[in-house]
Amino acid sequence: MHSDHVYPAPAATPRGLVALLACASGLSVANVYYAQPLLDQLAADFAISPGAVGGVITATQIGSVLALLLVVPLGDQINRRRLMLAQIGALIAALFCVGATHSPAILLLAMLAVGLLGTAMTQGLIAFAATSALPQERGRVVGTVQGAVVIGLLLSRLAAGLISDLAGWRWVYLGSALVMTVLGLILCSVLPTQRPSAAPMPYPRLVWSMFTLLKQDRVLQIRGMLALFIFAVLGIFWSALVFLLTRTPYEFSHTAIGTFGLVGVVGALAATRAGVWADKGLGQWTTGVSLGLLILAWFALWLTPYSMLWLVIGVVILDLGAQAIHVTNQSMIFSASPDSHSRIVGCYMLFYAVGSGLGALASTALYAAYGWTGVCVLGAGVSVIALGFWAVTLRYIPGTAEQPATCT
Structure with missing residues (x-):
């Protein structure tokens, strides 16, 4: 080459x-x-x-x-x-x-x-x-x-x-x-x-054009909000897990806690299939099923104090659901013209950053006040809100990635 x-x-x-x-x-x-x-x-x-x-x-x-x-x-x-x-x-x-x-x-x-x-x-x-x-x-x-x-x-x-x-x-x-x-x-x-392939433009205008894209592209708006919700959910889980597992009765080492990342890889690998489904026009179907999995995962995670097996099951389901939505999101937002792919991914990932940060902040505060049960209620609640948001916005964007919608 x-x-x-x-x-x-x-x-x-x-x-x-x-x-x-x-x-x-x-x-x-x-x-x-x-x-x-x-x-x-x-x-x-x-x-x-x-x-x-x-x-x-x-x-x-x-x-x-x-x-x-x-x-x-x-x-x-x-x-x-x-x-x-x-x-x-x-x-x-x-x-x-x-x-x-x-x-x-x-x-x-x-x-x-x-x-x-x-x-x-x-x-x-x-x-x-x-x-x-x-x-x-x-x-x-x-x-x-x-x-x-x-x-x-x-x-x-x-x-x-x-x-x-x-x-x-x-x-x-x-x-x-x-x-x-x-x-x-x-x-x-x-x-x-x-x-x-984009026309040359001054740097300040290039940066500002990210927000113009966000204002005009309804797919980016909706899939970005879904990203905010799902990464808030992941932030809620991973931030509180350290506090749960380093204390009695578990008292795990940092290396042992890190091994739960290996469990999450199973879900992440399975989620890569979501991109193929999005190519076939099944992005919305994949999103709905995956949001249902997020809610289900929190019921398994809530049972963690009774058995570590529930934690393993919950991590796999949580990562599978979240990453399937993430892959579907990116497949759908990249249906826009290739001359703006870098700005689109930058704009989309801002939703990711905000969601992760808010989830982590809320999680540690709730764990201190209400323990693991409080964290699970928060995570399940955000997942339910995400499902409701997806259902309400279904009529605003098409089900396939080949037909981007714009706001007027």
Whole structure:
């Protein structure tokens, strides 16, 4: 494959390219989440109080939002291959900085950079995959890449726990920097050129055009709100689970808790099929069934104190339902013109970020007040609201991804 090859091409996307984009996406997104099981070690190493060390996560999330607003839209204006190679180079530098610094201030700045660049890489790769794919295979291609993102996110917690137990937390980031360096060399040698088809525009207008797209595209509005609900549900679950399992009677280690990410992979892999169904015009049917699964999952999770088997069942169902909706969402929103794919994915993921943040905040507050039962009631309640929202909005958008609707 020559580096001057230009996509989109009339042929189907090569499987090797899809596999590379999927692998790169999973590795990129993992960098944003490595810190979650390492907070106690970071607090000790940098003499940060337990109450304030959450700022490390906040820094990465701020970086993620800045990436969605300020960096991801550039994919519609700049050669995406060149943009991603520049981003991965900067990400490698930020990872080395995290692994080497002894200053709390530099740690926070480097974590912000990791959140920004890891998110920009991930969403840029998804937009690259969507633009490379033919319309009739777009759901399958996006579903494959998105499945890898979910797997990378889930396994990041386990990988960070294992590496930190074996070699210390710094090697989580130094090791990742080495892995990303190898990935960067591979991308440099095989990633095809993908020149933007959008008309050139000034940078401020490019960023503002994201909100214009949101105002005009009803599919993006509705599927974005569904994303907000489902990622609030996931934020509610994962944020409270740590508190439940680290305390009596479980008292699990961080590595043991991270292994529940392996359970979630089962659901995530099954959910990649949702993209194929969306290609066949079954996106709305998939969404309705998946929202029903979310509600069902919370009944299983509520029974966790009686048996850990219920937790395993609940995690599989929860991740299956949530990721099936996420894959369907992306298949449907990418039905818009390819010259705005980067801005569309950036806009959509803002809903994701808001939902995740609100879910985590509400979850920890409710767990402190009402325990695990309160968390399960909250999660089930948000899932029911999401189902109601989907039912009410069914008449506003068509069931197939090939017929985007716009607001007038």
